[in-house]
Amino acid sequence: MKPTDIRNPDYFHKVVDCQWACPAHTPVPEYIRLIAAGRYTDAYMINWHSNVFPGILGRTCDRPCEPACRRGRVEHEPVAICRLKRVAADNKEDVLARLPPIPKERNGKRIACIGGGPASLTVARDLAPLGYEIHIFDDQPKPGGFIRTQIPRFRLPEEIIDEECGYITERGGVVLHMNRRVESLKAVLAEGYDAVFVGTGAPRGRELEVPGRKEAAANIHIGIDWLASVSFGHVNTIGKRVIVLGGGNTAMDCCRSARRLGGEDVKVVVRSGFEEMKASPWEKEDAMREGIPILNYLVPKEVLHEGGRLTGIVFEKVKAEYDAKGRRSLVPTGEPDVAMECDDILVAIGQENAFPWIERDIGLEFDRWGLPKLDPATLQSTIPNVFFGGDAAFGPKNIIWAVAHGHEAAVSIDLFCRGEDVRNRPPPDVRMGSTKMGIHEWSYDNDVSLDLRYKVPHRELSQSLRDITAEVELGYDRELAYKEAQRCLNCDVQTVFTSSLCIECDACVDICPVDCINFTENGEEEELRKRLKAPAINPTQDLYVADGLKTGRVMVKDEDVCLHCGMCAERCPTGAWDMQKFFLETAKPKARQPACAL
Amino acid sequence: MSYLPKPKLHHPTLPKNALGYTRRDYEGAISTLCAGCGHDSISAAIIQACWELDIEPHRVAKLSGIGCSSKTPDYFLGASHGFNSVHGRMPSVLTGANLANRDLIYLGISGDGDSASIGLGQFAHIMRRGVNMTYIVENNGVYGLTKGQFSATSDKGSKAKKGAINTDEAIDLVGLALQLGATFVARSFSGDKAQLVPLIKAALLHKGAAFIDCISPCVAFNNHEGSTKSYDFVREHNEVVNKLDVILGRQPITAEYEPGSVTEVTQHDGSVLRLRKLAPDYDPTDRVAAMNYLQERKAAGEIVTGLLYLDPDPTDLHANMGTVEVPLNRLGDAELCPGSAALARINAALR
Numbered sequence: 001m002k003p004t005d006i007r008n009p010d011y012f013h014k015v016v017d018c019q020w021a022c023p024a025h026t027p028v029p030e031y032i033r034l035i036a037a038g039r040y041t042d043a044y045m046i047n048w049h050s051n052v053f054p055g056i057l058g059r060t061c062d063r064p065c066e067p068a069c070r071r072g073r074v075e076h077e078p079v080a081i082c083r084l085k086r087v088a089a090d091n092k093e094d095v096l097a098r099l100p101p102i103p104k105e106r107n108g109k110r111i112a113c114i115g116g117g118p119a120s121l122t123v124a125r126d127l128a129p130l131g132y133e134i135h136i137f138d139d140q141p142k143p144g145g146f147i148r149t150q151i152p153r154f155r156l157p158e159e160i161i162d163e164e165c166g167y168i169t170e171r172g173g174v175v176l177h178m179n180r181r182v183e184s185l186k187a188v189l190a191e192g193y194d195a196v197f198v199g200t201g202a203p204r205g206r207e208l209e210v211p212g213r214k215e216a217a218a219n220i221h222i223g224i225d226w227l228a229s230v231s232f233g234h235v236n237t238i239g240k241r242v243i244v245l246g247g248g249n250t251a252m253d254c255c256r257s258a259r260r261l262g263g264e265d266v267k268v269v270v271r272s273g274f275e276e277m278k279a280s281p282w283e284k285e286d287a288m289r290e291g292i293p294i295l296n297y298l299v300p301k302e303v304l305h306e307g308g309r310l311t312g313i314v315f316e317k318v319k320a321e322y323d324a325k326g327r328r329s330l331v332p333t334g335e336p337d338v339a340m341e342c343d344d345i346l347v348a349i350g351q352e353n354a355f356p357w358i359e360r361d362i363g364l365e366f367d368r369w370g371l372p373k374l375d376p377a378t379l380q381s382t383i384p385n386v387f388f389g390g391d392a393a394f395g396p397k398n399i400i401w402a403v404a405h406g407h408e409a410a411v412s413i414d415l416f417c418r419g420e421d422v423r424n425r426p427p428p429d430v431r432m433g434s435t436k437m438g439i440h441e442w443s444y445d446n447d448v449s450l451d452l453r454y455k456v457p458h459r460e461l462s463q464s465l466r467d468i469t470a471e472v473e474l475g476y477d478r479e480l481a482y483k484e485a486q487r488c489l490n491c492d493v494q495t496v497f498t499s500s501l502c503i504e505c506d507a508c509v510d511i512c513p514v515d516c517i518n519f520t521e522n523g524e525e526e527e528l529r530k531r532l533k534a535p536a537i538n539p540t541q542d543l544y545v546a547d548g549l550k551t552g553r554v555m556v557k558d559e560d561v562c563l564h565c566g567m568c569a570e571r572c573p574t575g576a577w578d579m580q581k582f583f584l585e586t587a588k589p590k591a592r593q594p595a596c597a598l
Numbered sequence: 599m600s601y602l603p604k605p606k607l608h609h610p611t612l613p614k615n616a617l618g619y620t621r622r623d624y625e626g627a628i629s630t631l632c633a634g635c636g637h638d639s640i641s642a643a644i645i646q647a648c649w650e651l652d653i654e655p656h657r658v659a660k661l662s663g664i665g666c667s668s669k670t671p672d673y674f675l676g677a678s679h680g681f682n683s684v685h686g687r688m689p690s691v692l693t694g695a696n697l698a699n700r701d702l703i704y705l706g707i708s709g710d711g712d713s714a715s716i717g718l719g720q721f722a723h724i725m726r727r728g729v730n731m732t733y734i735v736e737n738n739g740v741y742g743l744t745k746g747q748f749s750a751t752s753d754k755g756s757k758a759k760k761g762a763i764n765t766d767e768a769i770d771l772v773g774l775a776l777q778l779g780a781t782f783v784a785r786s787f788s789g790d791k792a793q794l795v796p797l798i799k800a801a802l803l804h805k806g807a808a809f810i811d812c813i814s815p816c817v818a819f820n821n822h823e824g825s826t827k828s829y830d831f832v833r834e835h836n837e838v839v840n841k842l843d844v845i846l847g848r849q850p851i852t853a854e855y856e857p858g859s860v861t862e863v864t865q866h867d868g869s870v871l872r873l874r875k876l877a878p879d880y881d882p883t884d885r886v887a888a889m890n891y892l893q894e895r896k897a898a899g900e901i902v903t904g905l906l907y908l909d910p911d912p913t914d915l916h917a918n919m920g921t922v923e924v925p926l927n928r929l930g931d932a933e934l935c936p937g938s939a940a941l942a943r944i945n946a947a948l949r
Contacts (some may be wrong), residue, residue: 074607440601442630448605503829505817506633506789510642515608534609551833565605573634573817 001233001525003554006496008431012582014542015559016492018081021068023587025428026050028065028081031490031496032355033444035084035487036183038478040152043088045098046348049585052122052168052403053147055160058086060151062280062398064250070151070491073538074514074561077453079487083473086298087481089160095167100129107131109417111194111342114182117145118399119199119390123166123407126589127413128173134569135193139181143169146201146391147229147399150250152257157329175299185358185386195413196387199374199402206350208245212303214598216310216345220303222255223348230257241265243301243313246348247277252284254346255292260468267340268294271330273320286472289458291446298338303345312341351396371395378422379405387412407588414589426587432580435493436540436569442579447485493584497555500547501576508568508577509533517568518556522547532558603628615810616652624649628675630669636814637667637736637934641674643791644705644734647798648675651846653703659695660705663688663717666735666743667709667814687715689724689733693915696729698923700916703802704731711741714750714769725778725807730914732733732801732808733780735771736788738816739827746819757824770896772906775809780810781912783888785903787832788815796842797905803844803869806912813901826901837895839877839904857896863910873905882908 004011014020018028028044034043047054061082069078109132113120114137124134143165144150148155169176182188188196205222208214214222219239223246230234242263244255247270258266268287270277274296277284298315305311315338318330319558353371358364365373365382372381379387386408389405391397412422435443448548458464464472476484510518515534522528525543535553536543541560549555569577604625612620624645648658655677664670664685670682683691692706705763706724713735725735734782741747741752746759750769757763775783782804786794789921794812801808813832815821821828826835833836838860846869861873863883873882881887888907895902 073610223642447602448607450606503634503817503821504789505636505815506639506791507634510638511604513605513607515612516609534611537611550830559610563605563607565602565930567602567604570602570639571633573632 001522001528001543001554001556003547004542004544006544009428009584010492011542012432013584015071015494015562016582016584018079019492019557021064021174022051023064023401024051025404026065027492027583027585029488029490030583031088032079032084032485032488033080033490035087036445036482036488037461040088040091041093041095044092044095046417047085047088048095048099048167049588051400052125052406053118053164053399054085055089055164056147056156057399058082058084058089059156059160060147061085061400064400069265070489070561071487074489074563075452079466080453080456080484082513083354083453083456083476084481084485086475086496087478090475091478095283097526099167099171102128105131106173107458108265109133109194110135110196111197111413112137112188112191113197113199113334114185114188115200115390115392116140116143117179117197117199117201117390117402118147119392119402119406119409120145120197121165122403123197123199123389123413124174124246125168126407126410127167128171130414132173132417134174135177136169137177137180137182137188139179141178143176143178145199146224150224150232150253152227152230152253154256154260154467154472155253157469168300183357186362189362189383193385194417194468195387197409197413198381198386198388198392199390199406200355200392202351202353202396202434204352204354204571205347206352208345208347210249210300210302210357211334212305214309216303216305218308219310219343220345220347223250223346224351226346227253227257230261235261237262239263241342242267242344242346243340243342244268244346244348246270246350247272247279247294248348248350249279249283250351251346251348252279252287254348255287256290257468258346259290259292259342259393260465263344266292268292269297269298269300269315269340270294270296271318273297276320276328282345290461297330301337304339310343310345312339313345314320314339322402353390353392353395369395369398377408377425379409380412380416380422384542385416407586407591410589411587428587429585431583432494432496435579435581440570442493442566444579445486445577446490446493446564448489448563448565449483451483451487454484462582491562493564493566495557495562495564495568496578496580497544497546497557498576499546499555501574502549502555503574503576504549504551504553505573507571507573510527511567513565513567514561514563516558516560516562518558519549519551519553520556522554528556529558534558536560602804609829615649617654618641619649621645621649623677624655624675626671626673629673630637631666631673632742634817635666636738636816637670638673639788639791640734640736640812640814641670643788643794643798645674646795647802648789650795651799651802653802656778657701657703658705659702660707661688661692661695661801662707663709663712664710665712666738666816667707667889668712671705671707673722686712687713688712688722689717689720689729692731693724693727693729696731696915697921698927700921702923703755704729705802706731708733708735710735710737710739710749710751710771714771718750718769718890720805720809722774722778725775725780725809728779728781728807728914728918729914730805730807730916732798732804732810734798734810734812736814737771737811737827738814738820739768739825740816740820740821752827756826757817759822759825770892771809772811773889773892775811776885776892776907780907781806781808781909782905783907784809784905785811785813787813787836787903789829789832790903792834793838793841793903796844799844800842800865800869800871802904803865804907804912805866806909806914832901835899835901837877837902839891839902839906840873840875840882842905843874845872859917863908865910866912871905871908876904881912882906
């Protein structure tokens with residue numbers, strides 16, 4: 001294998017699994033250490049710079065970081081990264097003074113953001129401090145988009161939304177056009193904005209197409225529309241027996257909301273198997289904890305009705321079959337159909353993009369799935385000054401992806417408005433520095449906690465089911481947060497090897513608790529992986545290879561389960577190993593001082 | 599010099615031996631030796647060897663004297679018996695323990711100061727008595743604990759860290775052990791675990807006096823230019839006579855070797871030691887030839903390593919003394935004290 005080029009920022013970035021997996025590349029270990037140190041406001045700001053909505057995401061994020069977390073590979077469960085983020089938000093002091101100032105003097109550029117959700121708000125946050133004038137258009141009375149309309153209050157209190165949207169919209173530079181539905185992109189373009197950002201989400205709930213749907217329409221509701229009605233207080237009751245169709249997070253929000261509005265017998269019915277459901281495992285758990293059964297492998301066949309009133313629904317039983325390529329199809333089992341009685345049905349079987357307001361003759365091209373044609377790196381559409389982000393760009397994803405798109409689109413818009421090539425992306429801000437303080441003293445806590453993941457305390461069930469605005473999760477208190485934070489392995493404190501200093505004494509090999517360091521003959525990667533001290537069986541994790549040793553061998557380190565405990569560096573007599581903190585922040589429009597220096 | 603203990607978490611695929619233990623279960627406390635000390639590598643090799651041999655940790659007694667080397671039994675086999683004895687007196691304590699309980703596996707750990715200076719007499723006598731044990735000298739050729747004076751195994755002409763040249767002849771413990779009747783004699787290097795681990799395994803299986811002289815660089819005081827026990831010097835001058843594979847009964851023999859390139863020796867317990875010859879004419883069962891070869895190569899400035907001598911059918915102290923099979927510490931009052939009638943008979947026989 002060729003020696004690893006550790007100057008390429010991607011190499012060490014990838015070692016920080018959580019940060020690499022986060023679409024917005026939040027420096028997770030950095031803020032977790034700050035939480036452990038009780039520096040909640042600093043931890044909040046690290047988050048705010050990267051993901052804009054720490055308080056909201058700390059409750060609602062899809063947490064791609066957690067399945068990626070290295071801790072999950074060395075023991076049972078990952079660090080509760082998402083819930084630690086909430087701790088930073090819950091315990092922070094006033095941050096207003098720390099937010100980037102909005103200059104009184106504008107730069108003369110006007111940007112329209114269509115849709116007031118997380119993608120547009122991120123664009124606004126990144127560009128307003130540079131003097132841009134941002135105009136946000138949304139058909140709802142308040143900004144937040146789906147964050148406000150879709151997520152039930154028992155998961156996300158409204159004041160958190162108000163607060164974090166307010167950091168963007170209430171400090172100047174942003175003009176809100178609320179209760180204003182944009183009906184024509186052509187008209188917006190005609191208003192002469194320097195750039196337009198489309199962050200309108202995936203606003204259309206997929207329809208249930210079975211016999212009886214139309215006849216029983218009064219008691220069949222599209223999930224996302226129903227959730228919005230609940231959110232705004234237009235709906236505050238539901239029948240006693242409720243069936244929720246669908247296996248995603250919207251379905252989980254629907255069933256749990258129904259349980260709080262009078263639903264006593266609430267069931268979730270999904271076509272697929274329980275394991276393949278799109279909902280996050282913890283959301284399924286939360287639903288089941290509230291006495292909601294999830295029934296799988298049932299496909300809706302017919303809605304039953306009597307005199308225009310819904311009476312029930314019939315399902316066909318199916319099973320999963322896989323073809324030679326591993327593709328799944330659901331085939332009937334031949335068993336008798338299953339009929340269930342119910343008073344209301346909530347349909348949460350998916351969302352679709354809808355752009356009826358974009359004229360098809362203005363040069364904006366769509367692909368065959370009805371999505372805009374975009375450059376995936378720049379998010380630029382076929383009209384050069386129109387950019388897309390969030391669910392409107394590539395179909396339904398989640399908040400953290402919307403934020404990541406918002407950052408990229410803001411970079412593009414800034415480059416575009418300055419007349420530069422939008423494909424010429426600025427590099428990330430990367431710093432590395434030794435954490436060495438003494439012979440066995442480091443500027444990070446290298447003692448590896450053996451604690452198992454701590455559960456987040458919940459409000460008592462009887463209490464939370466009575467009040468749809470009572471938040472179920474209570475969050476970690478400071479003490480629990482400290483203990484959970486200590487589970488973090490500090491993967492951003494990198495093991496950096498200098499061959500010229502190494503005397504090949506094997507001290508690091510002997511001390512490494514997870515057998516990841518080897519001195520051996522070089523070879524091809526596939527073959528090398530097999531003959532290491534502990535076989536490197538995880539091909540998604542890189543091997544760190546260094547040559548230039550006196551014996552002609554190479555140092556090979558499997559990054560997979562490295563605990564970043566620093567034992568190798570403590571046992572190294574010559575300082576060939578060093579523990580260096582790696583800090584990476586993705587490029588934002590215009591260079592700016594990162595919140596935490598090394 | 600770590601203050602923190604080694605984290606308990608281990609590699610998820612870490613294998614278990616026949617007893618259900620991982621290699622990590624054979625570890626001890628965290629080492630307090632200097633970072634990079636060769637002794638820590640030897641500890642790691644002992645851990646690996648005991649794990650591979652499926653040795654029950656409570657069947658091992660590890661004994662040592664005084665010095666850096668003699669601290670190391672704290673750093674491996676945390677669940678075994680241990681006795682950190684007096685300077686140079688480990689051999690007599692080990693002999694006594696072995697006499698009292700012949701069933702344990704005895705592992706003596708010593709250094710060049712402990713065995714070649716203050717304990718040289720004890721070293722000589724334990725070898726000539728053929729005590730069933732594995733005796734490892736962690737040989738760094740320097741008094742590390744007292745900051746770098748020459749030890750009795752420092753080579754004549756080698757240079758101390760401060761520049762002094764050694765004028766005294768070195769004691770060659772391998773030569774002594776061969777001459778005094780040890781039935782398993784090897785030399786190895788802490789920086790070559792591929793060689794050291796099989797040697798320790800073979801020594802642990804050997805039913806007699808097994809001696810391993812393990813060169814173990816002292817990073818703090820004897821790893822400089824002019825030292826003959828530095829990592830660089832040993833790597834440059836290491837002449838390996840053979841490579842050893844220890845084959846236990848249950849392992850099938852799969853590898854194939856050129857005819858004449860391999861010697862197999864079956865030990866008394868049935869284990870097979872397969873030696874791949876690197877020095878073509880070296881016969882590890884010929885004691886006199888081994889002694890000659892060692893002298894010859896030493897004169898040429900080389901450090902000979904490998905399994906240097908092996909008597910596949912050794913006798914040990916218990917056989918020589920005709921002791922009973924049952925360990926003495928398990929005999930009851932009746933066996934140990936046969937009564938006044940028996941005493942009277944013995945006395946009568948002496949009149």
